[in-house]
Amino acid sequence: MTNNLDTLLTALYMGIDDAIGAIRWLGRPPQLTDSELVCVAVAQALLGFTSKSR
Known part of the structure; x- marks a missing residue:
């Protein structure tokens, strides 16, 4: 299951990064890029987590 999730998130990140550019x-560079932030948000929605504490 972990390998499938890793592959999904990697492909998701690459697709988002290509789309956003x-x-x-x-000023100071952000700790997370826009692509990383969107990828984390989409992964959270796909996995069904409804709050930050999960």
């Missing part, structure tokens, strides 16, 4: 920012 490189976005420039001013």
Whole structure:
């Protein structure tokens, strides 16, 4: 199950990163890129977690 989840998240991240592309920012770089943040949010929704504490 873990390998399937890892593969799914990797493919999801690559697809999101290709779609969003490189976005420039001013000042200090963020701790998470936009692609990583969207990938985490989509994975949370796919896995059925409804709160941050889970």
